[in-house]
Amino acid sequence: MAKNTNSVPEQGILQGLKNPLNRRSFLQYTGAGVAASALLLAGCDDDDDMTNTNMSGTVNLGSGDVGILNYAYALEQLEAAFYTAVVALPNFSTLFTSATERQVLTDIRNHEVAHREFFKAAITANAASQIIPSLTPNLPSSALASRASILATAKTFEDLGVAAYNGAGKLLTNSAFLSIAGKIVSVEARHAAEIRDMIENGTFASGAAGITAGNIVDANGLDVALTPAQVLAAAQPFIKETINASSLPTT
Amino acid sequence: MNIFNILKEVEKVDPEIFDRIDPRREVFKHFGGFGKKLAAAAIPIAFGSMLNKAYGQTAANPSVREVLEFALLLENLEYHFYLRAAATDIFPSAAGKTAFGVIRDHEKAHVDFLRAAISGMGGAAPTTYTDASFDWTANGLLGNATFTSYPTMLAVAQAFEDTGVRAYKGAAPALMSNDTVLQAALQIHSVEARHAAHLRRMRRDMTNGVAGLKPWITMKDRGGLPAEFQGIYDGEENTTQATVNITGTFGGITIDANAASEAFDEPLTVAQVNAIVMPFIA
Numbered sequence: 001m002a003k004n005t006n007s008v009p010e011q012g013i014l015q016g017l018k019n020p021l022n023r024r025s026f027l028q029y030t031g032a033g034v035a036a037s038a039l040l041l042a043g044c045d046d047d048d049d050m051t052n053t054n055m056s057g058t059v060n061l062g063s064g065d066v067g068i069l070n071y072a073y074a075l076e077q078l079e080a081a082f083y084t085a086v087v088a089l090p091n092f093s094t095l096f097t098s099a100t101e102r103q104v105l106t107d108i109r110n111h112e113v114a115h116r117e118f119f120k121a122a123i124t125a126n127a128a129s130q131i132i133p134s135l136t137p138n139l140p141s142s143a144l145a146s147r148a149s150i151l152a153t154a155k156t157f158e159d160l161g162v163a164a165y166n167g168a169g170k171l172l173t174n175s176a177f178l179s180i181a182g183k184i185v186s187v188e189a190r191h192a193a194e195i196r197d198m199i200e201n202g203t204f205a206s207g208a209a210g211i212t213a214g215n216i217v218d219a220n221g222l223d224v225a226l227t228p229a230q231v232l233a234a235a236q237p238f239i240k241e242t243i244n245a246s247s248l249p250t251t
Numbered sequence: 252m253n254i255f256n257i258l259k260e261v262e263k264v265d266p267e268i269f270d271r272i273d274p275r276r277e278v279f280k281h282f283g284g285f286g287k288k289l290a291a292a293a294i295p296i297a298f299g300s301m302l303n304k305a306y307g308q309t310a311a312n313p314s315v316r317e318v319l320e321f322a323l324l325l326e327n328l329e330y331h332f333y334l335r336a337a338a339t340d341i342f343p344s345a346a347g348k349t350a351f352g353v354i355r356d357h358e359k360a361h362v363d364f365l366r367a368a369i370s371g372m373g374g375a376a377p378t379t380y381t382d383a384s385f386d387w388t389a390n391g392l393l394g395n396a397t398f399t400s401y402p403t404m405l406a407v408a409q410a411f412e413d414t415g416v417r418a419y420k421g422a423a424p425a426l427m428s429n430d431t432v433l434q435a436a437l438q439i440h441s442v443e444a445r446h447a448a449h450l451r452r453m454r455r456d457m458t459n460g461v462a463g464l465k466p467w468i469t470m471k472d473r474g475g476l477p478a479e480f481q482g483i484y485d486g487e488e489n490t491t492q493a494t495v496n497i498t499g500t501f502g503g504i505t506i507d508a509n510a511a512s513e514a515f516d517e518p519l520t521v522a523q524v525n526a527i528v529m530p531f532i533a
Contacts, residue, residue: 114510186440189440221364
């Protein structure tokens with residue numbers, strides 16, 4: 001049995017960002033960004049093609065594979081912020097009296113922080129001018145008020161995360177990025193299953209989807225897949241900045 | 252005949268085939284001696300050409316159809332396992348039996364979906380599998396415990412689900428040419444991960460359960476499964492992704508190697524998955 005199972009060329013994800021096409025795109029966007037900034041300074045709110053500013057409270061995810069990575073980075077920021085807040089609650093151990101459940105939530109927090117920091121490092125190192133900024137979470141106090149409300153919010157975020165990666169895979173052109181997305185989405189699915197089971201044991205892959213019409217697993221045995229527009233419509237209320245996904249690829 | 256049956260036949264002649272087809276080696280440097288063994292076993296020349304194809308498949312890019320056939324085998328293995336398992340009376344609670352029924356139905360849906368997808372591509376009909384296609388003793392390793400011992404049955408289920416997750420993950424890049432198939436594969440992949448998480452939870456919570464077992468994979472811990480199943484977890488201890496070291500302290504939160512390995516599941520190659528499930532093929 002081979003021990004080295006990492007079949008993804010480690011440089012692939014970085015090379016993808018460095019290849020000539022992307023560099024050319026980068027120059028285009030830099031140019032567009034400068035132009036748009038000038039317009040903003042002139043009092044115009046046209047922020048088309050800006051990829052890394054929230055001057056107007058709007059964050060544009062950008063286009064191409066980097067746009068999809070920014071999209072994932074935005075979602076991971078949201079998840080990490082939520083679980084960080086949950087685990088830091090002064091009454092965390094009274095809301096969750098089971099040590100096993102506290103460990104589960106702490107583990108998930110760590111995984112989401114790891115995902116967030118991965119995207120931050122990977123995008124920064126290679127497309128620094130295109131990375132979106134740190135977002136400001138907008139978590140209603142009701143989402144953190146009780147075991148039930150925390151788990152309900154967690155379920156939404158996890159199922160949404162799974163659906164987001166499932167829908168975004170085909171939008172990527174670089175196979176190394178797809179591999180990374182695949183490595184993360186199954187962990188999100190493990191989270192989703194456990195959170196669902198904590199709400200009601202046995203609902204790990206059954207029952208209403210919640211994030212969309214129908215069941216979480218359909219009659220073909222398929223999990224939910226959503227477009228970035230669908231995912232962001234659900235996630236936007238939890239983020240103070242307005243996320244602009246209009247330049248993301250659609251196929 | 253598919254790659255799986257070919258390898259199964261070859262294994263009878265050359266027990267070390269799975270070492271030889273490690274895709275990171277140059278397979279052809281083994282090919283000379285290998286051919287002699289085949290000749291000695293009087294295996295038809297036609298078989299050799301198929302073997303050639305099998306070797307080719309360990310290279311970078313199997314076709315979409317080959318990936319779907321490979322997935323079909325794995326889904327049949329799971330479906331026929333759950334078909335038997337869910338019908339047993341060894342569940343200590345109704346919840347466990349219900350969960351197995353849910354998973355069985357998903358695996359059946361995956362089998363049907365994949366068969367339809369393969370048929371839709373034209374060419375030869377998809378391979379048909381039956382219960383007799385599989386060896387539930389795992390080539391003798393498990394004896395008759397697979398469907399008579401609850402802990403063993405759950406362990407086998409976990410082994411299949413965690414393997415399935417890694418198999419789809421490894422296959423996804425080969426499906427990039429077909430958006431529809433790629434998305435469907437991802438949608439199956441995450442369902443397998445949901446199953447895996449629940450099976451691990453069931454093993455944690457059962458009587459004399461596996462203390463501390465988590466829904467996610469920590470390092471390459473096989474969670475109390477037999478040592479023969481270690482291949483399912485080797486490589487999961489990876490803590491570097493695309494040259495980024497995942498460990499560190501971020502805003503006061505320390506990500507240690509355990510958390511870094513849990514946060515990313517790892518793919519397996521076709522050859523690695525074949526080696527894992529081979530004992531279960533009759």
